[in-house]
Amino acid sequence: MSLLVREHRTVRFVFLGAAGVGKTALIIRFLQDRFDSKYTRTVEELHALHGVSMRALCIRTGDAFALVYAADEPDSLEEVQRLREEILELKGEKFTGITVIENKADLGSRSRQATAEVMRAVEEDWGAGFVETSARTGENVTGVFRDLLQQMKLPSRVSPALRRRTQTMSRELTETREKPPMKKNNSCIFISVCA
Numbered sequence: 001m002s003l004l005v006r007e008h009r010t011v012r013f014v015f016l017g018a019a020g021v022g023k024t025a026l027i028i029r030f031l032q033d034r035f036d037s038k039y040t041r042t043v044e045e046l047h048a049l050h051g052v053s054m055r056a057l058c059i060r061t062g063d064a065f066a067l068v069y070a071a072d073e074p075d076s077l078e079e080v081q082r083l084r085e086e087i088l089e090l091k092g093e094k095f096t097g098i099t100v101i102e103n104k105a106d107l108g109s110r111s112r113q114a115t116a117e118v119m120r121a122v123e124e125d126w127g128a129g130f131v132e133t134s135a136r137t138g139e140n141v142t143g144v145f146r147d148l149l150q151q152m153k154l155p156s157r158v159s160p161a162l163r164r165r166t167q168t169m170s171r172e173l174t175e176t177r178e179k180p181p182m183k184k185n186n187s188c189i190f191i192s193v194c195a
Helices: 023-032 054-061 074-091 112-125 141-151 160-167
Strands: 010-018 064-070 098-103 129-132 186-194
Touching (some): 010 023, 010 054, 010 074, 010 141, 023 064, 023 141, 064 141, 074 098, 098 141
Parallel strands (some): 010 064, 064 098, 098 129
């Protein structure tokens, strides 16, 4: 038995993207291995709070960023470009903890060539990671988190403890509540992981 105390570091992943691209679906698929086909807006809707943008606060305090766009929504890729510029403005031009996620790859609406062009631009021009995934099928969802960990220069293997935790998540996280309809433009989802 070792008397050494292992230090834990909390890493904050921030998921950003246009409304409906699947940010919450990716997280739920990773944590609980399920997919809800019914779209529900996320509580973490962006609002100005005492003059401070919640998105700006998420960016300032985040360690790594998943910029999510949907394969079937070309405008959502433009939002990713805008969000990247905002991150670099707040974190500094040399910040590298960004992974671009093409979600809804199972819909096949984008050509393979278009996806390859985006991937090349993201990896070569931006120096960021790129992951093609589908929250619906679960394809490459762990790759999203693995890439985020690599961007942070942390071990990219999912630990057995985290694997157990994702299988026994509290039901409170997925309780569905009646919510009034609301126009949603984009949102910020903030999760912390002990590494």
